[in-house]
Amino acid sequence: MGDDSEWLKLPVDQKCEHKLWKARLSGYEEALKIFQKIKDEKSPEWSKFLGLIKKFVTDSNAVVQLKGLEAALVYVENAHVAGKTTGEVVSGVVSKVFNQPKAKAKELGIEICLMYIEIEKGEAVQEELLKGLDNKNPKIIVACVETLRKALSEFGSKIILLKPVIKVLPKLFESREKAVRDEAKLIAVEIYRWIRDALRPPLQNINSVQLKELEEEWVKLPTSAPRPTRFLRSQQELEAKLEQQQSAGGDAEGGGDDGDEVPQIDAYELLEAVEILSKLPKDFYDKIEAKKWQERKEALEAVEVLVKNPKLEAGDYADLVKALKKVVGKDTNVMLVALAAKCLTGLAVGLRKKFGQYAGHVVPTILEKFKEKKPQVVQALQEAIDAIFLTTTLQNISEDVLAVMDNKNPTIKQQTSLFIARSFRHCTASTLPKSLLKPFCAALLKHINDSAPEVRDAAFEALGTALKVVGEKAVNPFLADVDKLKLDKIKECSEKVELIHGKKAGLAADKKEFKPLPGRTAASGAAGDKDTKDISAPKPGPLKKAPAAKAGGPPKKGKPAAPGGAGNTGTKNKKGLETKEIVEPELSIEVCEEKLRLGNWKERLACMEEFQKAVELMDRTEMPCQALVRMLAKKPGWKETNFQVMQMKLHIVALIAQKGNFSKTSAQIVLDGLVDKIGDVKCGNNAKEAMTAIAEACMLPWTAEQVVSMAFSQKNPKNQSETLNWLSNAIKEFGFSGLNVKAFISNVKTALAATNPAVRTAAITLLGVMYLYVGPSLRMFFEDEKPALLSQIDAEFEKMQGQSPPAPTRGISKHSTSGTDEGEDGDEPDDGSNDVVDLLPRTEISDKITSELVSKIGDKNWKIRKEGLDEVAGIINEAKFIQPNIGELPTALKGRLNDSNKILVQQTLNILQQLAVAMGPNIKQHVKNLGIPIITVLGDSKNNVRAAALATVNAWAEQTGMKEWLEGEDLSEELKKENPFLRQELLGWLAEKLPTLRSTPTDLILCVPHLYSCLEDRNGDVRKKAQDALPFFMMHLGYEKMAKATGKLKPTSKDQVLAMLEKAKANMPAKPAPPAKATSKPMGGSAPAKFQLASAPAEDSVSSSAEPKPDLKKAKAPGLSSKAKSAQGKKVPSKTSLKEDEDKSGPIFIVVPNGKEQRMKDEKGLKVLKWNFTTPRDEYIEQLKTQMSSCVAKWLQDEMFHSDFQHHNKALAVMVDHLESEKEGVIGCLDLILKWLTLRFFDTNTSVLMKALEYLKLLFTLLSEEEYHLTESEASSFIPYLVVKVGEPKDVIRKDVRAILNRMCLVYPASKMFPFIMEGTKSKNSKQRAECLEELGCLVESYGMNVCQPTPGKALKEIAVHIGDRDNAVRNAALNTIVTVYNVHGDQVFKLIGNLSEKDMSMLEERIKRSAKRPSAAPIKQVEEKPQRAQNISSNANMLRKGPAEDMSSKLNQARSMSGHPEAAQMVRREFQLDLDEIENDNGTVRCEMPELVQHKLDDIFEPVLIPEPKIRAVSPHFDDMHSNTASTINFIISQVASGDINTSIQALTQLFQIESLAREASTGVLKDLMHGLITLMLDSRIEDLEEGQQVIRSVNLLVVKVLEKSDQTNILSALLVLLQDSLLATASSPKFSELVMKCLWRMVRLLPDTINSINLDRILLDIHIFMKVFPKEKLKQCKSEFPIRTLKTLLHTLCKLKGPKILDHLTMIDNKNESELEAHLCRMMKHSMDQTGSKSDKETEKGASRIDEKSSKAKVNDFLAEIFKKIGSKENTKEGLAELYEYKKKYSDADIEPFLKNSSQFFQSYVERGLRVIEMEREGKGRISTSTGISPQMEVTCVPTPTSTVSSIGNTNGEEVGPSVYLERLKILRQRCGLDNTKQDDRPPLTSLLSKPAVPTVASSTDMLHSKLSQLRESREQHQHSDLDSNQTHSSGTVTSSSSTANIDDLKKRLERIKSSRK
Secondary structure, eight states: HHHHHHTSOOOOOHTTTTTTHHHHHHHHHHHHHHHHOOOOOOHHHHHHHTTTTTHTTOSSSSHHHHHHHHHHHHHHHHHHTGGGGGHHHHHHIIIIIITOOOOOHHHHHHHHHHHIIIIIIIIHHHHHHHHHHHOOHHHHHHHHHHHHHHHHHHOOOOTHHHHHHHHHHHHHTTOOHHHHHHHHHHHHHHHHHHHGGEEEGGGGGSHHHHHHHHHHHHSSSOOSSSOSSSSOGGGHHHHHHHHHHHHHOOOTTHOOOOHHHHGOOOOOHHHHBBGGGGGSSSOOOOOOOTTTHHHHHHHHHHHHHHTSSSSSSSOOHHHHHHHHHHHHOOOSOHHHHHHHHHHHHHHHHGGGGGGGGHHHHHHHHHHTTTTOOOHHHHHHHHHHHHHTTTTTHHHHHHHHHHHHHHHHHHHHHHHHHHHHHHHHHHOOOTSSSSHHHHHHHHHHHHHHHHHSHHHHOOOHHHHHHHHHHOOOOHGGGTTTTOOHHHHHHHHHHHHHHHTTTTTTTHHHHHHHHHOOHHHHHOOOOHHHHHHHHHHTTTTHHHHHHHHHHTTTTTTHHHHHHHHHIIIISSSSSSSHHHHHHHHHTTTHHHHHHHHHHHHHHHHHHHHHHHHHHHHHHSOOOOOOOHHHHHHHHHHGGGGGGOHHHHHHHHHHHHHHHHHHHHHHHHHHHHHHHHHHHHTTTTHHHHHHHHHHHHHHHOHHHHHHHHHHHHTTTTHHHHHHHHHHHHHHHHHHHHHSSTTTHHHHHHHHHHHTSSHHHHHHHHHHHHHHHHHHHGGGGGGGGTOOOOOOOOHHHHHHHHHTTTTTOOOSSSHHHHHHHHHTTTTGGGGGGHHHHHHGGGGGGOOOOTTOOOOHHHHTTHHHSHHHHHHHHHHHHHHHHHHSSSOOOOTHHHHHHHHTTTTHHHHHHHHHHHHHHHHHHHHHHGGGGIIIIIHHHHHHOOOOTTTHHHHHHHHHHHHHHHHHOOOHHSSSSHHHHHHHOOOHHHHHHHHHHHHHHGGGSSSOOOOGGGHHHHHHHHHSSSSSHHHHHHHHHHHHHHHHHHHHHHHHHGGOOOOOHHHHHHHHHHHHHHOOOOOOOOOSTTHHHHHHHOHHHHHHHHHHHHHHHHHHTTTHHHHHHHHHHHHHHHHHHTTTTSSSOOHHHHHHHHHHSSSSOOOOOOHHHHHHHHHHHSOOSSOOOOOOOOOHHHHHHHHTTTTTTHHHHHTTOOOHHHHHHHHHHHHHHHHTTTTTHHTHHHHHHHHHHHHHHTOOOOHHHHHHHHHHHHHHHHHTTTTTOHHHHHHTHHHHHHHHTTTOSSSHHHHHHHHHHHHHTTTSOOOHHHHHHHTTSSSOOOOHHHHHHHHHHHHHHHHHHHGSSSSSHHHHHHHHGGGGOSSHHHHHHHHHHHHHHHHHTTTHHHHHHHHOHHHHHHHHHHHHHTOOOOOOOHHHHHHHHHHHHHHHHHHHHHIIIIIHHHHHHHHHHHHHHSSSHHHHHHIIIIIIIIIIHHHHHTTSSGGGHHHHHHHHHHHHHHHHHTTOOTTTOOOHHHHHHHSSSSSHHHHHHHHHHTOHEEEEEEEEHHHHHEEEEEEEEHHHHHHHHHHHHHHHHHHGGGGGGTTTTTHHHHHHHHHHHHHHHSHHHHHHHHHHHHHHHHHHOOHHHHSHHHHHHHHHHHHHHHHHHHGGSSSSSSHHHHHHHHHHHHHHHHHHSSSSSSSSHHHHHHHHHHHHHHHHGGGGGGTOSSSSSSGGGHHHHHHHHHHHHHHHHHHHHHHHHHHGGGGGTTOHHHHHHHHHHHHHHHHSSSSTTTTHHHHHHHHHHHTTTTOOOHHHHHOOOOHHHHHHHHHHHHHHHHHHOOOOOOOOOOOHHHHHHHSSSSSEEEEEEESSSOOOOTHHHHHHHHHHHHHHHHTTTTTTTGOOOOOOSSSSOOOOOOHHHHHHHHHHHHHHHHHHHHSSSOOGGGOOOOOOTHHTTTGGGGGGGHHHHHHHHHHHHHHH
């Protein structure tokens, strides 16, 4: 019991998890009670059980599980958090409940699933249930299917997705378990209930017995549409509504629901697509062409089988369709034609819309094949064409169909009409617009008069179908001339037609899916008939008879028809019946109609008068214009013979047009008649009046076009001339707005060519009027006319010159008053005046600007360049007006503007002038890339060139306005250039242009500093021009800004300039006033309007900040702008503008719930275009506009999509203002905002771009604060376009873009950014590539290697490719990026980047060495040091720093990065080195902080030095204590290498090359650069001018020797060879340079005997091979000096001598040995040396020091000595050689060995000298020589870079105690370094015995001293002679470690002194 009581005390949730089943049972029961008690669904109690619900349902104890299921059900039903548990609970139910034997458990499980569906988790539940179907346990499968069935039955097919269920049905039917099959049957029946026949195709392949059973079940189902019986929570209200309806007995919803449900599932969608192209027989295309019809049949049958698949996968079916089309069209065997047609049907049905692209090719062929009579062929063709029609639209195939309609063959005509009839059935009124109906009706009307009855019947059926589809109102205008009988026939047909989209749409549509024909030709049922009759009953009455009356029917019936027709077409918002009622009583008109046809003209006249009165009395809204006009047009109509009646008639037409709502349809009825009468002497004026009235009603542009085309389609010249005259006047009265110039030009040309002079004169007059509005560009169209005619035109234009067009007097009132009809046209005039120039037809010339032409223009030969320019001029001349896209022409022409040949420059300028005129205002976009370079030409020294450039600039400015020129920094950059011609011309031009502008861009201020410098220019003309321009600058910028800008001038200049400003202030002109006639402008436009246009936007930009509201209003409501303009848009905006203000006060972004998600779904589902383009096409912009319309304020959207960039700027400003206040809105529309900004990236305007980037910075800051994460689609539609901008030429933009990319990483993972930026590296723009690579480096540095996508390897390989880029910046960026990765990732980088070319790899290694990662202090140091260094550095030091110094520092950095204690290094640098430099260079700022630091550190340094203890070895450890690690030493040395003082640099480098391990590290590249730098320095003539010039050269010389000796011998030899090769190749290189390089090589050759074993001979021979390849023997012999060839021979000879025949084994690295003479040369040498070997060896054996005869000739002595020295030089025989030399010297005391020592290194000399002394002491028994005596500064490293050093004889090899002299020596050095004097400084034994050497800088000596010590220790250890020195031995790195930075203490001390003295 104790156990029980334990769990009883536990809280409920713990009980539920208890291991005792009783405890759990109790827990579940209590939980159930708790759940039932909780009333609030959002109570926190629910959350406690969130993680337990799965346990409730999956309990292992069956009894407990039941209780758990009950509790879970209640939980799911009531808890608001239950949705979170869906996945785990349902999967638990499926796996642990559905397999339970108890039915109760299963029921509860199903209930839980259904409850989850009710709480809106249907998709998750369905997913889990479908997973359950894969379970092996049949019980679980059955239960899952049952659950799905119940869910479908209760919730309906809208909630339960049927497609995935139907997919698994066939599998369920195949199950071995009967229970599963039965359940599958039940669910199939349930699905059928919801989607009916759409279920048949997916199940067609199941067992036939099962299918039969299913069919039987399906038949039993009720036909009424099913309804859901259970609803989601969100639909509960709907449920309540439904119940109310049912209780009211209303079943009305049924139909509606049906309509919703049935089309939802389309059987086609449920099918799997089948891929058939690959399954075609291999020889199909051969067989289909075969001669035997049986083979062709086989091929077709194979296709037929494949296309029976109901759904085909999309692919390229073009070839297959082509083959089938060929069979249909050409095959003689009709059976095959039918078969091919069936195949096409199958393809069309299976591919649906995807077949549409092939429809156009096939339709004509099929239609023409209808000539076949055989029924089965015809039927097959019909099925094919019907199936094809469903894949496309009638619009797409209309042309093909109409073309066949004129065929002579009656069967083709009949079948085509029938096809049209069937096609119409699928159309609706919207898919069959008038534009499409018109040509079809015209063609069918021809057919109804055909001689063949079947053709007539088919045409009647087609017309009847059209009538049924679009209604009589739309078709009647086309049937005007059809007689009554035929009309009745058409209507009869129309009644029989049953439409696909009619009442029975659902079923019909279903049938048509699989059986196209029957569905389409099905006869209408009785009910359908009744319906259609009922619907059309009211219509035929009045309408049928309108045309009949015209043909002579009884007048009574005709009457009602007229108003009916009018009601439907003329008056827009009236019903036909209403008008009928009102006009019915007016019997006077009805009577008139009869009288109009009477014979007596008087009666006709009286009738007309009556008619006129009736019209005058009618009310505007009730006047049936069309009916009245049709009445007047009836017989005799316009053929009226009596002029009075005719005049009256025309007057009435004018009256109707003025009084009624006169439509274009009415106008078309009368215009023909009016044009016919316009030339009539008596009636002409009335006709013109009527036309003017019509123009006012229907807009002039439309009327004019109709009238002119009618006039020129007839022959009467009088009519033509009068029409043109009328048009001239009309244009003056109405203004030019909206007129299409292009439409008139061709007619005017026809008129100009007319024989009748009156027509010609009228045309010229019309041109004169047009010239007023269009301007000079109009003349271009007529340049081809005859000279005589052209002169007349010019004369007419001359007359018009200077006149401004009259204000329009007509066409205004109506547009402002009528709100209905002309609402849409209100905007038109606004653009009208802008677009006058755009109306001109422009030619596309980009295809003519070929790459050949461009290369011609850039050719080296000026004649070819001229040819190219001539061609361009020709192209532009020919094209007259061109489109703005001109390919690569701008860059080509830009290049010619700085041509050396001035004639070509002038020609280019002329072309650019032509271009401006030809392109018109569109030339704007080329201002920056072509316009500004023209300004540069203003600086030419030749007068005529400048004049031409000025003319060109003016021609451009005339087209573009000034804004484009003044924007940005370009103009100020030009003014900055100190070219007097450029300055005076440019200032003159600005002085001329600025006063005419009403406002200017703010960038004008950038020119002001340069304007001020022009005021003080040494050239008088420039000063004068600058003074002239000053007032105009001030007029735009204001005095304050100008005065403020003087702040940066020198005081003297400032006073002068301010005085000039004061003077200019007095002369400052006022800004030009805005044009007065604002109202008339939008309507009419005018020539001055053109200038206005240029300046208007600019003016807006200035005023926008002050009063943006009226500005916007201007754009919107032209009618109202007059008020605002008259008040100049200031204080008192009119009332409407106030209303506009309120409009704008609301939010700019409207939050649409789930709007963004929906847009993303649409994009994924390809319902809209994916945002992906190279340049944005119109459809993208339109799409964005539409998407924005729902969530962006209308007024803002207008700004955003305005054609003028100023408005974009405004929009951006507004968006910035609203950013903070509307965060939610911004985030909701973020995808659209980003897309819109990508469009702005394609604008050429910099100011918009800058604004956009500014906004983006703020936007991403906001997003990161809101912790928002960009979605994939937002990122992919924005980042690629942002990345493109990173390649902008302007620095400031690039910087902004990089900043944005940085911020983006806060809202979008860097690893996902990486691929986008990587994509940017593939751009053609090198700047973009470089910036992207840098950005990648930053990403890796900030976020580590994980950002590299897809894998670091792939990413780095792609980056590494750019190391070989042509562009230097890109190469550097790529190298830097990989170095960054190296710093993060270490040596693994080399594995990741894969194989690089040798060149690239060496560059990379070089760079890695140079910039191995520095400690954190380093970057600060660099930043701080660089500026100061740059200031006070001498040119030589500069050169040194750039060359060797940097390279060496890289070595050290590498060493430092590997050193053990970076902290210590950092400390030394920060407190010591860095700040000292700062103080020294800038003692003004940091002076006060320094003394403590310096004092503190120096004390530390001095302390140990003051207490020397001679008997203990304490000095060496002391050094180690001071600089306990390599890094500090190296840092110290680096700081010196980089020092501004040349001596310090050289000393430091020398020190570096003392340290063998470091010196050996230098690579070939580094050494080459270093040697190049050093030799150049030695040869620099400027050094001799320095005081210590000679000293410097000596030091450098010494350093060179050091470098040669201490570096890796292979690397230095290689470097010297490359350097020699380069210097010989370079023409600029001095012979002295080559000579010094060769001297170095000789030095190396001398060292070869010692170094030969450590050299990589293969590499050296490869370098020699390359050298000999570049310089064959012949070429070398041509050199001025014979040294190069001798050097090379000597080198090879030495190598041969040292290596013998083995040398030929070292040619392995040379790929092609035949490329140079190296191998041959070596072979020759070998042969030669072999001949001499015999004699040589004899000599050697005989030789010995004692046997030399005194009389031996000098030559022999030399030989003997050479041999001895060779022995000394070789490793093995050193001692023997020294002994021989000692004996020789002893024997011949006067022998001179000076010449042999003179050319060797100092070290070698001292070594020989010391060796001799040692031998002497040994021989004389004096013991060992003290080490202190013979140590030279070069002692620490041997000249032979091998581990076993030759200096083995030195040092305490016997291990005895060293005397104190050594330590005294060291102390002396230390004292000397610290600046303490050494009284006995010269105590050391003089080293005179060594050869005289140049003075070595003192600094080197102490480290040398130490190193000599160290090397002795190391050697002694290596030779294993003694081991008692262990205590003092250091690791090999010791060489570096102990290198003390005390080296520079005296330097520090001197600096300190300097600082102190400067402070005094």
